[in-house]
Amino acid sequence: MSTLAQEFSKGILKENPTFRLILGMCPTLAVTASAINGFGMGISALVVLLCSNILVAALRNVIPDKVRIPAYILIIATFTTIVDMVLNAFAPDLHKALGIFIPLIVVNCIILGRAEAFARKNNVVRSIIDALGMGLGFTLSLTILGIIRELFGNGSIFGANVMGTAFEPMGVLATAPGAFITLGVMLGFVNFMFKRLRIE
Amino acid sequence: MNLLAIVFVAILANNIVLNQFLGICPYLGVSKRIETSLGMGMAVIFVMTISSIVTWIIDILLLQPFDLVYLRTIAFILVIAGLVQLVETVLKKTNPTLFRALGIYLPLITTNCTILGVALLNVQAGNNIIQTIVYAISVAVGFTLALLIMAGIRERLELATVSSYLRGAAVSLVTAGILSLAFMGFKGMMTL
Numbered sequence: 001m002s003t004l005a006q007e008f009s010k011g012i013l014k015e016n017p018t019f020r021l022i023l024g025m026c027p028t029l030a031v032t033a034s035a036i037n038g039f040g041m042g043i044s045a046l047v048v049l050l051c052s053n054i055l056v057a058a059l060r061n062v063i064p065d066k067v068r069i070p071a072y073i074l075i076i077a078t079f080t081t082i083v084d085m086v087l088n089a090f091a092p093d094l095h096k097a098l099g100i101f102i103p104l105i106v107v108n109c110i111i112l113g114r115a116e117a118f119a120r121k122n123n124v125v126r127s128i129i130d131a132l133g134m135g136l137g138f139t140l141s142l143t144i145l146g147i148i149r150e151l152f153g154n155g156s157i158f159g160a161n162v163m164g165t166a167f168e169p170m171g172v173l174a175t176a177p178g179a180f181i182t183l184g185v186m187l188g189f190v191n192f193m194f195k196r197l198r199i200e
Numbered sequence: 201m202n203l204l205a206i207v208f209v210a211i212l213a214n215n216i217v218l219n220q221f222l223g224i225c226p227y228l229g230v231s232k233r234i235e236t237s238l239g240m241g242m243a244v245i246f247v248m249t250i251s252s253i254v255t256w257i258i259d260i261l262l263l264q265p266f267d268l269v270y271l272r273t274i275a276f277i278l279v280i281a282g283l284v285q286l287v288e289t290v291l292k293k294t295n296p297t298l299f300r301a302l303g304i305y306l307p308l309i310t311t312n313c314t315i316l317g318v319a320l321l322n323v324q325a326g327n328n329i330i331q332t333i334v335y336a337i338s339v340a341v342g343f344t345l346a347l348l349i350m351a352g353i354r355e356r357l358e359l360a361t362v363s364s365y366l367r368g369a370a371v372s373l374v375t376a377g378i379l380s381l382a383f384m385g386f387k388g389m390m391t392l
Binding site: 022023025026027029030069070073074077078080081084085100103104106107108109172175176177178179180181183184185187188189191192195 | 218219220221222223224225228270271272273274277278281312313316317320321324363365366369370371372373374375376377378380381384
């Protein structure tokens with residue numbers, strides 16, 4: 001049994017959902033045109049993941065094995081709807097920017113993956129730690145991608161101009177092809193760093 | 201909305217994978233060979249058409265009249281999951297050849313976000329039933345097209361020397377980026 005600290009850190013480094021496991025690619029590519037959108041998406045997914053992990057872990061002895069997947073999807077869909085409504089009420093701009101990708105948190109494979117691979121076999125406390133680690137790892141990756149794309153595609157970070165007026169933005173990074181290319185290059189870079197630092 | 205415009209935009213100008221980032225997981229997962237891509241594409245065309253019709257009917261007849269629109273996400277994902285199971289059972293009994301051809305790709309479709317995404321986009325846009333069907337088929341054809349092009353490139357890419365750090369997902373993503381750049385050319389021609 002690994003310690004709680006290991007459980008927490010694995011989601012951020014060794015098993016980072018975006019850069020190591022390559023899960024949840026759709027929102028990763030779609031919302032990272034700006035840092036704030038990437039951060040918002042990450043936090044929304046983190047909340048859904050945390051709530052669903054808690055409930056799945058708490059009900060792990062109640063839900064019959066045969067119908068577990070529909071049960072998990074129902075749990076995840078409920079929390080996704082709650083997050084959708086909360087964002088619509090308190091952060092309408094972010095809600096509009098993320099658009100269809102908020103209801104699509106339901107089919108985010110990270111969340112169902114953690115329910116199936118972790119929460120149904122572990123107690124509530126460990127599931128909370130796991131969800132926090134994975135969720136923060138996802139948020140961090142999305143924010144980093146968002147910062148890179150916003151910095152070079154728009155010359156700003158979190159909406160604040162940092163590159164000065166002489167900077168000519170590389171518009172392509174803010175568009176669809178830029179999303180694919182930035183993520184591909186980042187994946188290669190992370191692989192390189194992991195090999196160099198011998199994290200495995 | 202002009203039906204021809206819907207077809208053109210959904211397949212080329214606003215391709216579901218390369219411009220809207222839906223269904224990236226199957227796009228990277230099953231684009232290694234042309235045959236498997238074709239199987240996945242057929243399964244998606246089949247399920248997307250049926251699920252869009254069913255979710256549209258549920259939205260019009262149940263959710264909207266009873267003011268339950270906030271339950272859309274939950275209702276749709278349950279319908280799609282049940283529907284995939286149903287299609288699987290019915291196909292197994294009535295058309296074993298097609299069932300074998302679709303194989304493992306059928307159950308995988310439940311977690312394909314294009315299906316839920318298109319169902320939601322259709323009702324959000326307020327499309328009528330004809331537009332819904334045309335849009336669903338076009339999007340699925342666009343998905344298959346993108347998948348087939350990618351599979352063709354990746355079959356050649358296997359033979360190329362790629363840096364060990366970039367092998368696999370990284371180089372596929374960069375390839376998809378260049379492909380997406382090519383598809384951007386259609387964007388200037390028509391938008392909805």
